[in-house]
Amino acid sequence: MATPNQQRICIGPKVPAHADNPISMLLPCPSSGLPARYVIQDGGLYEMQMVDSEGLRSWFVGDTIQSDGALYLITPYDPVFMLIPILDAMRQKTADNEGKFLLLEGIFGSCSDQYPSMRHLADLKNIDKYLALVCDVRVAAMKTYRLDDEKVMEWLKKKVEIFVSKFGSIPALVDSIAYTESLPEVCRTEAITQSALKIISANLSDSWATKLSDNYQFPELDKLESRTQLPSISDYGKRSGMDLDDEPRAKEVKKPKMSVGQRKLAKASTAGMKPMTSFFAKKT
Numbered sequence: 001m002a003t004p005n006q007q008r009i010c011i012g013p014k015v016p017a018h019a020d021n022p023i024s025m026l027l028p029c030p031s032s033g034l035p036a037r038y039v040i041q042d043g044g045l046y047e048m049q050m051v052d053s054e055g056l057r058s059w060f061v062g063d064t065i066q067s068d069g070a071l072y073l074i075t076p077y078d079p080v081f082m083l084i085p086i087l088d089a090m091r092q093k094t095a096d097n098e099g100k101f102l103l104l105e106g107i108f109g110s111c112s113d114q115y116p117s118m119r120h121l122a123d124l125k126n127i128d129k130y131l132a133l134v135c136d137v138r139v140a141a142m143k144t145y146r147l148d149d150e151k152v153m154e155w156l157k158k159k160v161e162i163f164v165s166k167f168g169s170i171p172a173l174v175d176s177i178a179y180t181e182s183l184p185e186v187c188r189t190e191a192i193t194q195s196a197l198k199i200i201s202a203n204l205s206d207s208w209a210t211k212l213s214d215n216y217q218f219p220e221l222d223k224l225e226s227r228t229q230l231p232s233i234s235d236y237g238k239r240s241g242m243d244l245d246d247e248p249r250a251k252e253v254k255k256p257k258m259s260v261g262q263r264k265l266a267k268a269s270t271a272g273m274k275p276m277t278s279f280f281a282k283k284t
Helices: 079-091 104-109 116-123 127-134 149-169 171-176 185-201 206-213 219-229 260-267 276-280
Strands: 009-011 023-028 035-041 044-051 059-061 064-066 071-076 135-139 143-147
Touching: 023 079, 023 116, 035 116, 079 104, 079 116, 079 127, 079 143, 079 206, 104 116, 104 127, 104 143, 116 127, 127 135, 127 143, 127 149, 143 149, 149 171, 149 185, 149 206, 185 206, 185 219
Parallel strands: 009 071
Antiparallel strands: 023 035, 035 044, 044 071, 059 064, 135 143
């Protein structure tokens, strides 16, 4: 008996009618290194994320019920974020050697055992341009590539600049720094850059995120944070005679008096009466 193809509910970018079928694949997540789901379609790379349904929901699709109630979000993903950790591992850099140059096939074919779908990255549109953004390129009989740390850092800093320039047009990002509205403009500027830095760093390994963050300083935000962590004198002004480590005791609240009707109900016998919840229990 043939098994019908499983359906999934996805939200993604509009695809042209003549587009090739999408290729769903597992690739190492650039930040964690753990397997994650990605899609290649029409030469573009997309990230797939699942909004978990906790197993409690279904979808109605036409006249059918889709038992998988999860929602999948498919969004464009910059291939360079994917390339950085792959190239970093493949060059085999040491303290005495910058590492080796690799052919395009060698970059993506070496992990075929663990990630057989990785070979599809070589088919991405403009893959040569993506590699050139972060690699030294040698052109002899064949073109070879090796990750260059300085190029990587320049590319990442440009990414931060792009997010900073577009920050005001993204409501969710503006809301994330709403706390700075009453602060000096310099604090707000630093908060915008800091938020952009966090967004970019979320797509990097810890080591690359640390290298990137070393290029930025936020002195005004640091001052603000140090001030807000200090307790205010007014917090203790009304606690004389009490140790500062002691927590104030909550005031005792008097129970409200019951009405005559409430007292009669409280005295009434409930023997043999069913609780309200029993009326909603499943019948056996």
